[in-house]
Amino acid sequence: ERDHPGDSMTSLAFSYRLGLTTVSNSVHMVCATVVKLMMPRFLPIPSEETWKEVTKGFWDKWNFPNCLGAIDGKHVMIQAPPLSGSQYFNYKKTFSIVLLAVVDADYRFRIIQVGDYRRTS
Template sequence: MVAKDFKRFMNHRAPANSRYKPTCYEHAANCYTHAFLIAPSIVGSALLHRMSDDRWEKITAWIYGMGLCTLFIVSTVFHIVTWKKSHLRTVEHCFHMCDRMVIYFFIAASYAPWLNLRELGPLASHMRWLIWLMAAGGTIYVFLYHENFQQWQVIAGDFESLWNFTNCGGAIDGKHVRIMPPSKSGSYYYNYKDFFSIILMAIVDTNYEFLFVEKIGRCQMAER
């Protein structure tokens, strides 16, 4: 009986290559738990900065405090957008990337007190800047590789679950857009439909949102 009562708080596991869709209870828990810690993190960061004795301690307190506050603020905004504005896929994806990025830099900031306020050997002292290079490297990896690959996996999973198309990365279509040709262009923009145009190509996902849009100016090239 108790197990059945708790089922409404969590959905079933998502199929392979598909995005898990949290329940309203999960969205609310994510938003409230992150938002609840914003004020304490700001107060704690201010106290750390105020209790610092020298300039180096103040800088370290500022680095750690900024990392902590930014983590909770960005995560709260991301979960609110995911919950209340999930139809804005571009905005949601942007904050999701920022949330991933902030986690990398918070990990680096959390090492700052240990590395900046202790006497380190000649080799260990290089960790003070190496952790920030690693955070930057992790961010670049997320932006260029991981998120893009994961996004295409989710899109392919949506096409399979909703439309029964396997290994589909998007629906593509094109259209001749009628134009007034530039002067002295001759038949450069003339198409087989007997009018001047450019070709607009687009790829959309399962929600009919644009993933890619391309304008092709020379119709002869597009028709080959």
């Protein structure tokens, strides 16, 4: 059976002959479980010592002092949630959530924030 990277919920439901609600609930359940079980191991909350190592990495590798990370964000297009009005409507005239990430000097993710709408500071 082939994978469906980036498929819509509707496409997955059709491909596997499942109801849209079943697919949606399953995807959300799997994602929540992955976050719950894997985040503490693979993306733990940075400690003070971790931040010191990150700062040292930016100095040693890039000669950039006192840097806690490189940050960037991306709008991820979504289907607007029911009753959300214009909350998730962005400047590109699409509905989206914001993915925000901070990486260290070796491009390893240190912080990830997903789910905010509009612009995030």
